[in-house]
Amino acid sequence: xxxxxxxxxxxxxxxxxxxxxxxxxxxxxxxxxxxxxxxxxxxxxxxxxxxxxxxxxxxxxxxxxxxxxxxxxxxxxxxxxxxxxxxxxxxxxxxxxxxxxxxxxxxx
Amino acid sequence: xxxxxxxxxxxxxxxxxxxxxxxxxxxxxxxxxxxxxxxxxxxxxxxxxxxxxxxxxxxxxxxxxxxxxxxxxxxxxxxxxxxxxxxxxxxxxxxxxxxxxxxxxxxxxxxxxxxxxxxxxxxxx
Numbered sequence: 214x215x216x217x218x219x220x221x222x223x224x225x226x227x228x229x230x231x232x233x234x235x236x237x238x239x240x241x242x243x244x245x246x247x248x249x250x251x252x253x254x255x256x257x258x259x260x261x262x263x264x265x266x267x268x269x270x271x272x273x274x275x276x277x278x279x280x281x282x283x284x285x286x287x288x289x290x291x292x293x294x295x296x297x298x299x300x301x302x303x304x305x306x307x308x309x310x311x312x313x314x315x316x317x318x319x320x321x
Numbered sequence: 322x323x324x325x326x327x328x329x330x331x332x333x334x335x336x337x338x339x340x341x342x343x344x345x346x347x348x349x350x351x352x353x354x355x356x357x358x359x360x361x362x363x364x365x366x367x368x369x370x371x372x373x374x375x376x377x378x379x380x381x382x383x384x385x386x387x388x389x390x391x392x393x394x395x396x397x398x399x400x401x402x403x404x405x406x407x408x409x410x411x412x413x414x415x416x417x418x419x420x421x422x423x424x425x426x427x428x429x430x431x432x433x434x435x436x437x438x439x440x441x442x443x444x445x446x
Contacts (some may be wrong), residue, residue, distance in 0.1 A: 244425035248432035252364075257416055257436035258366065264423055269434060301366060305430045309382045312366040 215240050215304050217313035225321040230287040234316045236302035241282050246306040249278055249287045252315070253298045261300075262287060293317070323347040325417050325437035332443045340403040343417030350398035354420035356433055357391060357402045361413040362431050371420065372400055394433050407444045414439040418428055 216239040226232050236247070245265040250258035260269040262278035265285055275290040289296055297320050302313040328342040351374040362368050370381035372391045372409065379391050390403045400417055418433035 242428050246423065246425065246428070246430050246432070257418075257434070257439055259436075260421065260432060263421060263432050263434075269421075303366070303432060305405050305432050308380075310368045310432075312368075314365045319409075 214309055215242070215307055215311050217233055217302050217304060219300075219302060219313035219316045221316065222314070223317045223319055225319050226291050226318060227321045228293050228294055230292050232292055232296075232318055234287040234289075234300050234318070236280075236285045236287070236313050238283045238285070240307075242285075242304050242306040244306050245281055246304060247278075247280070247285050248303045248305065249276075250301045250303065251296075251298045252301065258301065287320075322437045323419065325419065325435055327415075327437040327440045330441040332445065334409055335444055335446055337395065337407050337444075338403060338405045339407060340415075341415055341440050341442070341444055342402055343400045343401070343402075344422060345398045345419070348419075349374075350393075351395050354422070354431065355391075355393070355400040356400045356418045356420060357389075357415065358418055358433070359398075359413040360439075361410070364413075369402070369415075384418070404442075407442075409444050412444045414441050416440075 218237045247265045248261040250259045266278045278290045299315045299317045301315040323348045326344045353370045353374045356371045358368040388405045393400045416439045417437040419435040420431035421434035422431040
């Protein structure tokens, strides 16, 4: 199965800063079937990005996804107070679908 | 609007079984695959299996295929997941999630665009 590694585990930012999160796959994700989710404490994950770079319905354009092959990136252009959360990547290119361990974006 | 409402928290003893439910509304239940995903404390999300809306076919993670049964009641727009032989390591929040299908040259696959609120299952003696 494809192992997704997100590093670092925690990133610290101030509101208004730009955040760049990384997700690396152990094998090539050939169809760009890579998603990003946001999760806040006590809540279910929320789909942000699918197909590596397409924003899900209702997601603000400060969120963007990029990458291909084994290296993918989620960028938050200007952090808003509500963006401090855990972000997980998921590949659904091959079975079983797998998730990264998450990157926590915390307030500096 | 799409909603997935799950059954409540459960406390079970090791070796017991639990059956969770996920009631869907706001869309045609039989048109979509429904997945089950769990998250143990401090761990990454883990896919367990899915049930196909149109025909009720199922697919399971190899890790769980001997202990998990996913079913549905299409007339009630409800999916169920039963986990047998519970162990302490099964303590987790269990989510249902609707498939968001996409097409590529390799065929159809999907991520998850709507999630239930989660159900905490605690396994403890």
